[in-house]
Amino acid sequence: MNKLKILNDPIYGFITIPNSLIFDLIQHRYFQRLRRITQMGMSYLVYPGAHHTRFHHAIGCVHLMQQTVKVLRFKGVSINDDEETALYAAILLHDIGHGPFSHAMEHSIVNNISHEKISSLFMAKLNTEFNGNLTLAIQIFKGEYHRKFMNQLISGQLDMDRADYLKRDSFYTGVAEGNINSERLITMLNVNNDELVVEEKGIYSVEKFLIARRLMYWQVYLHKTGIVAEQLLIRVLKRAKELQAKGEALEASKALLYFLKNDIDISNFDDKTLNIFAQLDDVDIISAMKHWLHHDDFVLSELCQMILNRQLLKIKVKKKPIKIKSIQKHIDQVATNHKLSESEAAYFVFSGQMSNQAYELKEKRITIQHKTGKLQDIVKASDQLNLKALSKPVTKYYICYPKADTKETYDS
Template identity: 80%
Template sequence: MNKLKILNDPIYGFITIPNTLIFDLIQHKYFQRLRRITQMGMSYLVYPGAHHTRFHHAIGCVHLMQQAVKVLRFKGVSISNEEEGALYIAILLHDIGHGPFSHAMEHSIVNNVSHEAISLLFMEHLNEEFNGSLTLAIQIFKGEYPREFMCQLISGQLDMDRADYLKRDSFYTGVAEGNINSERLITMLHVVNDKLVVEEKGIYSVEKFIIARRLMYWQVYLHKTGLVAEQLLIRVLKRAKELHVKGDKLKASAALQHFLNNEVSLKDFNSETLGVFANLDDYDIISAMKDWQYHDDFVLGNLSEMIINRNLLKIKLKNKNIKSQSLEKHIHALIKTYHISDYEARYFVFSGSISNQAYQLKHNSINILHKSGKIEDIVKASDQLNLKALSKPVTKYYICYPKEIL
């Protein structure tokens, strides 16, 4: 069977699968599940084209990692065949732990279990299945491998993950501001003292990359409509779980039923739970909400209908903290109109905050290698005054409440 296949990707053109192990991992049911997990959660309610999946993204990341390995080897950086294979595996599987709609699961039907933690569990399980051939990849994924630049290629401020998702999300949303030149960025990479650096002539590409990241966060990832849709989804799952606990057995797939029935935290993730989680994807949630919109529970019925028919709550963004009087005003109006409890009303009226920091000065910084051999942080090396401002977090506050009638 020909395992060294070529895939056609709308971003990069033809992508080759580098070896038979990568092919076998892609073919595995755990990885195939990523075809059914949307890369950008509920963003398709804002950008109709944003239906691409985690599967697309992971394959794109492997392609960029192949480019990076080729460039670094050309510049004399030693990367063994075993290390090369491990880099491909680590970047291929870096997002394998994402639940339905990418981030909503982490805050609703599992108890603060991050997708990174679940990705690691999947990798460890696959390592047993593939006779220990993922051991080095897991070490790199966890950031424990002594060659730091390899860990930075998987998870850093200029990693292959970001290099793919900015370009890919920009393409599928049609938001041109995120369209970075990932090929140019990778061509400018080098390694000094086992740490990743960018050659001086790549400085403008790095500046564009950081600015694109900031614009994509405000314009796409933290777009207020996408934000309110995700908050509604979190609340739908929370309410469904509450009703389930009270004995109201909701119609749902077997995998979703398991998570509604059980309190699942990281310590509960044994191989059986992982197997159930692997059967959970966007379709389970959409299918459940199509039924739940007709449920006689005021909260679950209305929240589900809002998402299914894109009839969302009103959301306002402000620069200052939301006053409690604003919330109470909307809560009282809701209680009076629909004769519901204060607790139920708070499912429809709530506030929160979002933060955007395009570049972190102290965490795994992007370093520029000057021709003289001097290495300095991009913020110091750049004449773009904006970059210093972009390294400070900007916080905005939001309030959500119903439009005239539910």
Template identity: 65%
Template sequence: MTESNKLKIFNDPIYGFIRIPNTLIFDLIAHPYFQRLRRISQMGLSYLVYPGAHHTRFHHALGSMYLMQKAIQVLRFKDVDISKEEEEGLLCAILLHDIGHGPFSHAMENSIVEGVHHEHISLLFMEELNQRFNGSLTVAIAIFQGKHPKKFLNQLVSSQLDMDRMDYLKRDSFYTGVAEGNVNAERLITMLTVVNGALVVEEKGTYSVEKFLMARRFMYWQVYLHKTGIVAEQLLIRILKRAKELLKDGVDLSCSDALRFFMTHKISEANFDTSVLEQFSKLDDVDILAAIKLWQSHTDLVLSRLCQMVLNRQLLKIKLKNKPIGNVVFEKHFKQIKSKYNLSDAEAGYFVFRGIIENRAYNADRQNINILRKNGKITDVAKASDHLNLKALSKTVTKYYMCFPKDSV
């Protein structure tokens, strides 16, 4: 009788009711490692641009699981063999695929730890949970790593047309109010099938895939790589960098124990052990925001000013160009700020800096999207489509930016 109490439902604003299919999924969701995702923003500081974008990784994980349930249902209807064990593995893998994200998701991926991708940390969490759940996640881990003999299982979790992407595009579009990013995930899932062990899309779904790729391109340039969002993320990264420098110099800074651990230890893949994982599991957006609120009145001009910029949304000005920004323009702003506030070169570098952003909406070289034609042939979507834009979407677009204080204009 106690087990039936675990088969609960969530009311999701995107899909309606999401059912928890079994007790293992319930216990994973109830675990503190997963509950932490309620305190990790899905879109970093994008709410400074789109006020509604306050949804979390918790929302996204549940939504991705819901879409996976739909995909399993559709594929089984088309006589694709998915055992009960593989079904549970798929649901666990997609539920936990983002559990390794740190505070503000991608914004601080290389600030808290150095060169450790969130997918690697997700795997560490899954392996730790697998021990605690007596090997229940062994199949899920094999699927997540792409080591399962059935290739299409991994493609459902991690590919260019996976349940992760379908949910975040639809969800982020909803919460930002950017309607152009909305994709018909249910329609796309209905068009999926498996040929020779690989995931493909039936030919009648070609236009749906086109819409999906166009929506992805739009969301990247309009939302994820929005210039104001870029400035906010860069300021966040620089706040942590400055705080680390001050701590190294013996300056006292108040913050949570978990945050202090990562600011005073150099953590890489090589030394990311179980004890580090436990510290990481205690870290979320709250630690960062609480620290920023404390540091806004710190005696260090650089740290306090950076914190005030983020808290009060008084951000740096940003110029976004298709060509690299010249040294003459850069030096002009750099020298002006350095002189005005009597800063060293290193200090001025926190307020005047350049960078590059890149995006490719469709990568034909890595787990491409294949279309199953009516004659049985398999064709890459870029070739199957009569839409000229799809070939353009396969090319990497590079843009260059420069940030500087508005009073140096």
């Protein structure tokens, strides 16, 4: 069987699968599940085109890594065949631990287990199945390999993950501000003392990359309607777990019921749990909500209809934290209007915060290499004054509440 297949991608055109190991990993059921996990969670409720998947993204990352290896080798950076394959495997599998609708699941069906940790567990399991052929990939993924630049290509501030998702998410949402020139960025990469650097002539491409990232976060990833939808989904699953604990019968897939009935944290996330997690995807959640839409519990059914019919809560975004008395006022209003307890009303009234920091000065910096050989952080090397501002986190605060229950006047 010819394993050197070619895929057609709307972003990059034809993508080649570099070798049989990568082909076999793509064919594995753990990876095929990513076809059923949306890349951008609930963002399709804001941007109708945002239905692309984690599968698309991971394949795109492998393509960009192939381009990077080619560029670095051309510039005299030594990358042997084992390292090359390990880089492809690590970037292919970097998101394999994502649950349904991406980040929402980290706070609902499992207790504070990051998708990176679950990715590590999947990679360890796959390494056993593939006779240890992923050992080097796992070392690079975890930052344990002595060649630091390889981990920076997987998980840094200018990595292949960001280089793909900004361009891809920009394409599928239609938000042109995120359309970075990933090919030029890659062409400007080099390695100095085993650390990733960008050649001086690539400085403007990096500036565009950081500004694009900031704009994509405010316009897309932290879009207020997307925030509401994701928070509602978290609360749907929280309420389902609460009802399940009280002995209520809920219709759902076997895999989803397992996570509703059991409190799963890192201490009991064993091989059995991993295999059940591997059966979960967006379909389980949508299907369950369609059942729960008709449940006797008002809170659960109302939360489900809000998401399925896109009748979302109202959201107000402020520069200062929301006052407790304002939250309480809305909770009391909802409790009175719908004859709910205070704890039930709190499912429909809540506050939170969102933070945007396009560039982190302290960790995994982007280094510019001048023609003289001098190395400098992008913020100091750039004449773009905004870059320093981009390194400071900007935090906004929000409150969500039902539209029909409150007058437009709002006391922050």
